[in-house]
Amino acid sequence: MHMARLQGKIALVTGSGRGIGRSIALKLAREGAKVVVNDLDAEPGDAVVAEIEGLGGDAVAVNGSVAEAGFADRFVGAALERFGGLDIIVNNAGYTWDSTIQKMTDEQFQAMLDVHLVAPFRILRAAAEPIRVFAKQEAEQGREVFRKIVNISSIAGLYGNAGQASYSSAKASLVGLTRTLCKEWGRYKVNVNCVAFGLINTRLTQPIEAQQKTIDVAGHEIKVGVQPPMLEMMARMIPLGRGGTPEEAADAVYLFCSPESNYISGQVVVAGGGLIV
């Protein structure tokens, strides 16, 4: 029999309408967590809520951009109002908007900081007071309850990547935020860790074909995908021989949401099939 490891936990996952975030939301739900789902538009977020409900789980969607003013309070507020708590936060929402530095606009640079760094900061700041209050109550009851923050970074943030001055700067900064909150929130029994992905097969990393795919973010058509020769080179460089699946990516995040990681905090783990850049 499968023993659910996160029974009764309340998890918030940004950008969970598609890709890795969706797999994280489903994985946590299968382990018994109630999930606050989010995506830019209502359709993908609502679809994941329906999938979780179809599994017999409980979920609610708080849609809209994580970069919007007021989003963090709505998101954290939904967990408290709908489920009465807050145990796991996964800062996953994001996209790439690449250019070499000479072509990179201020808007492009700022957009990457906003979604990958400022939004996680605001969400964690909004969660600080409820976490402090819960932790105080639990301490008074003599209970040690671990909460989990997982920030999603990238090998681009750790080692750099040509064309990603903005993205890699934001993803590197997220590591700083992770390590600082590990120190601020240890007293509240919060494990704050970072999972940095290598190559995971999602729409962001699909092979660029004759017609390059675009994604729509706040009215901008942004080109996504990776040139096939680059994908072939990466596959050769990855010791495990291929890119990861969104499910494998979600499994790595799950490690830092589970009780088995209760004594691990402030760490960055690369989920990249052994890739060392």
Ligand SMILES: NC(=O)c1ccc[n+]([C@@H]2O[C@H](COP(=O)([O-])OP(=O)(O)OC[C@H]3O[C@@H](n4cnc5c(N)ncnc54)[C@H](O)[C@@H]3O)[C@@H](O)[C@H]2O)c1
């Ligand atoms: N795929 C990879 O190889 C890879 C590698 C390293 C890091 N990452 C990171 O993993 C995370 C997930 O990426 P993915 O590959 O699953 O991409 P994806 O495009 O498949 O899924 C990301 C989801 O986030 C949503 N999103 C984007 N901006 C948002 C915003 N402002 N507010 C709310 N939702 C928003 C998108 O609509 C999408 O549904 C991102 O932070 C990405 O930078 C991915």
